[in-house]
Amino acid sequence: GFDFPIVFDQTYALLQQAHAALVVSGTATLETALFDVPQVVCYYMKGGKFLTRLVRKYFIRTPFISLVNLVAGREVVRELVSYECSVGNIARELASILQGPSRENMLQEYARMHQLLGPAGAAEHTADLMLKYLKQS
Numbered sequence: 043g044f045d046f047p048i049v050f051d052q053t054y055a056l057l058q059q060a061h062a063a064l065v066v067s068g069t070a071t072l073e074t075a076l077f078d079v080p081q082v083v084c085y086y087m088k089g090g091k092f093l094t095r096l097v098r099k100y101f102i103r104t105p106f107i108s109l110v111n112l113v114a115g116r117e118v119v120r121e122l123v124s125y126e127c128s129v130g131n132i133a134r135e136l137a138s139i140l141q142g143p144s145r146e147n148m149l150q151e152y153a154r155m156h157q158l159l160g161p162a163g164a165a166e167h168t169a170d171l172m173l174k175y176l177k178q179s
Contacts, residue, residue: 054073054077066083068109072108078152080148080149083108083119084123085121107121109168113159114155118151118152
């Protein structure tokens with residue numbers, strides 16, 4: 043097996059050193075993108091395929107769970123939700139962003155996102171974009 047240290051409260055220091063990341067849905071996805079770290083987003087929910095589809099169809103009105111994809115308005119980072127969040131899928135998706143075209147495409151999309159958000163006031167601008175998007179749904 044592998045021994046990995048568990049580190050707390052050093053997110054930005056870790057992101058500065060990371061080549062790729064496995065990220066739980068939330069603001070961490072946007073922070074990871076702003077550090078130009080390719081990522082796979084995971085959100086595990088018990089209940090399997092049926093419950094996941096039910097929840098997504100009737101309770102979740104957005105097409106994506108990650109802020110990166112919501113801000114971009116399309117899939118930039120792969121989202122593995124519920125039953126899709128398996129060891130095999132995680133390993134395959136992480137391997138695809140370690141090098142090659144998937145990694146390069148994601149980094150290009152991040153560059154577009156940097157331009158969209160602008161250098162200053164990114165948090166406020168992101169909040170405005172999210173409100174605009176939510177009002178449209």
